[in-house]
Amino acid sequence: MEELKNYGHQHPLLMLNEEQLICNGNGNGVVDCSRCGENLSAPCFSCVECCGFYLHKSCAEAPVELNHPFHRHHPLLLLQNPPYTSDTRCVCDFCDETCEKFIYHCSCGLDFHIKCALFTFNIAERNLKELEHVALEDPSFSSKNDGGILGKCFVCWEPLAIYTYFSLDCGFNLHKKCAELPPKMGHVCHRKHPLLLQFNSERLSCKICQVTPNRGLVYGCSPCKLAIHIECASLFPDIEDKSHQHQFTLFWRQIPNICDACGTEGHHVAYTCGTCSIMVHKKCVSLPRIIQHGLHVHRVFHKYFIHKEYFESLNCIWCHEVVDTEHGSYFCEYCNVIFHVNCALKEKKWYCIVSEENEDDKSLDIPVSSITEVLERNDAGEATVIEYFKHKHYLMLSDKIREHGDKCCDGCLLLISAKFYHCSRCDFFLQKSCAELPKMTLVPTHICRGTQFSGLKPIILTSDCMFKCESCWFISNGFSYKCNECGSPVCLRCMTHHFQDVVKIPGHKHPLLFYYDNKGQCSACGADFNGADGCKDCNFHLCVRCVLRPTTVRHKCDEHLLALSYDKINDYAKYHYYDICEEKRDPKHYTYNEGDHPHPLTFVKKFPYYPECVKCGEHCKDLSLECAEPGCKYIAHWECLV
Template sequence: MEELKNYGHQHPLLMLNQEQLLGNGNGVVDCSRCGEKVSAPCFGCVECCGFYLHKTCAEAPLELNHPFHRHHPLLLLQNPPYTSYTWCKFIYHCSCGLDFHIKCALFTFNIAERNLKELEHVALEDPSFSSKNDGGNLGKCFACWEPLAMYTYFSVGCGFNLHKKCAELPLKMDHLCHRKHPLVLQFNSERLSCKTCQVTQQRGFLYGCSACKLAIHIDCASPLSVIEDKSHPHPFTLFWRRIPFVCDACGTEGHHVAYTCGTCGIMVHKKCISLPRIIGQICHIHRLFHKYFIDKEYFESLNCLWCHEAVDTDYGSYFCADCNVIFHVNCALKEKEWYCIVSQENEDDKSHDIPVNSITKVLETNDAGEATVIEHCEHKHYLMLSDKMREHGDKCCDACLLLISAKFYHCLRCDFFLHKSCAELPKKKLFLKHGCDEEQFSGPKPCILTSDCMFNCGLCRYLSNGFSYKCNECGSHVCLRCLDLLLQDAVKIPGHKHPLLLYFDYEGQCGACGRDFFFAFRCKDCNFQLCKLCVIQPTRVRHKCDEHILALTYDKVNDYAKYHYCDVCEKERDPRHWFYHCETCDTSVHVDCVLGKYSFIKFGGTYSVTIHEHPLTFVKKIHYYPECVTCGKPCEDLSLECAEPGCNYIVHYDC
């Protein structure tokens, strides 16, 4: 019986056969190094203290010079350096950040050394990877990251699954794109991007030259000579180049490997052969079409809608013919969750593109053909067009809940107002990313105009009882202020002389409030940016702190430090940040102190609800603070009160 003094345990270990193993714990024991089930022959502790090792784990060297990682040796550690390795009792670790479960390190070592006899215990087809299970989803090969075939070398539970052909790849190869040195099969421990496709593969094998810092993916090392794809009418032929080229499909540089279409006279990256022809993109409402060349005369602007830099129309781009909007290919496809591929069956579907006006009937018009008396789908009485700002200038639009301005419609029978632009909004509108698309953008969703009581806007998060567009699928709401913002290609802010453009992947600090953000409205001409909340701040508001209307102010009104205080909370103001100001009374107030939690709620309107037999109206902090009929606490915050005289019903909004 062979005895072994083993690293990591205080007692000697004995070699056990199957019969001896069955006598110790009924043969169902775990290896104390790799954590997997032990099978004979194996080693067990002579003191029977429950310490067992696979023979291969017991004989594993403390330092491993791995052929796929030639820069540094791998050291066997008993305690993993990261808490995430909860399943690994022992790992091989390198100072460059490469870590392997002990079984995986030995498995790939034997693959590299062609010690195939050591892999005789490894099944060529593991039952859990049968093509009959899970709809034929076999996982992916660790070497080439292509789907697994029926027969693979398999390392249980760790994802080191290999095609037989990938396990037998040559360890060295001479390659046309790098004739100085042979390329060696290795792990991508330096996280190099592939010289051919420019993609960085985080895991798996590749062919590399450490001296020249060069890497080539396995499938890129021996590319197909001819590729056909349904997105293009002709086949593409492989063309080796030893100089850079510009891809006609995406307009970016390529190296060494190109594919050409002789019929069309174009040269492209391998990955660009299968570019989707039509996509839906989160920052544009219409479908976008891929074109190799576009005539510039059809476009007013050639700036990409994503990055706002010029697009070279001599190369491929995505464009919308309806809006003259254009994207760089790599901008349109930058984030997988922010675009969707439109199938050929749906490419002609424009059923949602025709807007239906929310004005249900025009009763009277003026000489200019302008509707002066209308019926609206969200109000039961006739509405009359007016421009009498002196008479109604302190009223709010019931749709967007901002102070009315210019021309507006109002009801002669009740306190109801609509901006002319709000009254003319369509009943149904396609809307982009919101609650329906948390995992993957699947195209615009149809949303219905509604004034259903109270909602939280899915974009700005403000509580409101104005109009909103409600998604048919998930029930989320978008307020009209956010809608108006997203429909604009450029936003003009009164406090800044240049238009602001929306950047989806920009981090910084807002120039109005100082808060951090992860996407912004930025000025291309100067260093100025705003977060989405500050862009939609109303320019005119009314507040109980002043009898006049307060104006949003962008510059210092007074340079004296003693004036930089808020007249509501009496705390200091940062003079660099926006605030609301009354020139008549010299009142200055923090933006948050003016807007608060309920700035976009109209009090006094009545609503029919199921919780009470009479209509209810919104109130806040009424003078005598009655008790809530549900929780019994005083109604000191937003509440619903019965509008019927003599009925004392009142309930907190949250209740």
């Protein structure tokens, strides 16, 4: 055994060969390096005091300060612990795994495992002799290929496929071509300076494909703040895309352009089709031609331009902004529905790609009516007597609100209004709109939880049990639609909301549109939301629960109907309290009005000043209802209004 210096350890270290390592490893030779945490292989070092401290030879000889060719601006300093607070996770900028101890750190924010820093240093310095102990292998036949799952190259982060690569004992995979990359290259996309192989320390997006690489190496020019993926830096041949009838040719000149495939601006190199006179981003060359999207019942097709006369509306159904039909979009030829390309493909969980072979297998929405038979009609053609699949007696159409105004619809559980169907033999009521809902249909917006979207699923109308709606989270015993696959229920109010293009509420002058990526606080109840109906011009947003709130309700504490109030902030905010919980109320949020007074009322306790009740004339010494309208002197005992 050769005794050497301690390499920062409190005791001297001894160099071990393979046989000695096996003896130290309790007979199996499995020992981890105290710096990089990887399994040891001989030659390595062990503490003479047998305190459990071991080092790879490379980790022991790692310099305290490393001038790395892939990061020329600052040295990398070897630290025993991450230079961050305990609640900040330190992540290696090369392999993207957590760094817990002995890391190389740079003042510009780069962090590397000791093994990652040394591995890339050897590649940069062309020290391929450090890799000679590993054979070149075909990963598809390698014994280290776990279950046939191929890894990715640790330099370009592209799949190994059938390329020959280094499979290192320390866990790295590397294309042979990436191990031999030139450290410097000239490029037609950037003629002013040579490009250097380096870490992307400034997190720059690739000049060619516009994607920001998270790990690995890039070719970059630091003075010009430019980065290019290793894959993108190679001169590409022309690309033939199956969704386009002609071949795309790479156009290296950097000129501002609008991509004809997606309609967004580009400042980087592009591909062109001279036959069609179009120019597209590299990433848009292979856009899927047909997709099934969760927001529409039919498949939508990608087109480079569309004649405007085909459309009644040119607003994207995801973001509601106008789509420029001079450039690419996804559209439905049956329904005048259109998407921006980037909106259609924004969320992977919302769409699936339809293969060319299944192009003619269209998904059409063919609802099955809930009314099993119409027995009578009036002169206007309305069904006045019907058989309904969820009730054993005939149902009759009525508009006698005065006679039945205190009844609730058995489907949506709201107070009946306008026209409704009722049973003359039992206490069963259905809003006309609820009775006309289909008993089975396909519905957009539903994605089975925990699954990737693979097409629209049939949903079935049911009334068999209590349920919590998956959309609004209200608990109900009314009717619901259940997914035929996952069983998730949706209440009738939410289903009606799904089928509405716009929502109009009495408290706002503009119609509301649903924004799926909208985040913020509800203007009515103050709750946080992720996706809501809103008016962007007014910065007004309503969560699903508040959109679905009934405009009138009954409460056991009041014999009158309570109407939903949409009044703005007033001067009495500090006196606003709720009756039931007696907590302070935010006057921006919705309340319900008492039907006998035209203004909203709020609960107050007047102390020490006791005004007179407008109902009985006595002083209001206890909980009372006061008008929230400035200038109105209305105040009454709670008991006087019950």
